[in-house]
Amino acid sequence: MALVYKICPAADWSAAETAGHFTGSPVDHADGFIHLSGAPQVRETARRHFGGQEGLVLVAFPEEALPGLRWEPSRGGDLFPHVYGVIDPAAALWVRPLPIRDGAHAFPPEVPL
Numbered sequence: 331m332a333l334v335y336k337i338c339p340a341a342d343w344s345a346a347e348t349a350g351h352f353t354g355s356p357v358d359h360a361d362g363f364i365h366l367s368g369a370p371q372v373r374e375t376a377r378r379h380f381g382g383q384e385g386l387v388l389v390a391f392p393e394e395a396l397p398g399l400r401w402e403p404s405r406g407g408d409l410f411p412h413v414y415g416v417i418d419p420a421a422a423l424w425v426r427p428l429p430i431r432d433g434a435h436a437f438p439p440e441v442p443l
Contacts, residue, residue: 333423334366334396334411335441336389337380343387343425352417366391366399366411369442376428376435386428388438395421 338355346352354364367375372388380386393399396413404410426438 332368332393333390334368334393334399335372336364336366336391336417337372337376337386337428338389339383340385340387340427343389343419346417347419350419352419363400363412363414364417366396366413368411371408371410372441373435373437376437380428380435382430384430386435387425388428388441389425390423390440391417391421392423395423 336352342355343352352364353359358364365375376386393411396411396417398414400412400414401409402412424440426440428435428437430436
């Protein structure tokens with residue numbers, strides 16, 4: 331089972347769970363899709379786009395649980411997963427805190443290197 335990941339503020343994910351849908355962050359709204367990362371990309375995504383930010387969670391989804399998932403070229407031509415539409419929070423396999431330790435986000439052991 332291949333997983334894709336979303337990094338977002340814990341409060342945003344909590345609100346999505348309460349509402350029953352996740353519509354994305356402001357940058358997702360501006361771009362017209364929800365940005366996700368594959369396992370080889372998620373650490374660099376955290377460093378580039380969330381560096382120093384506390385209070386984040388990492389949400390893992392099985393690819394097949396996300397209708398509308400497309401892999402499209404992005405950073406350096408790499409293919410990144412994008413969801414057009416909303417995400418049902420119940421599709422998440424797990425949600426883990428993404429704390430900062432020694433100046434970088436500490437990823438849970440479930441995320442392969």
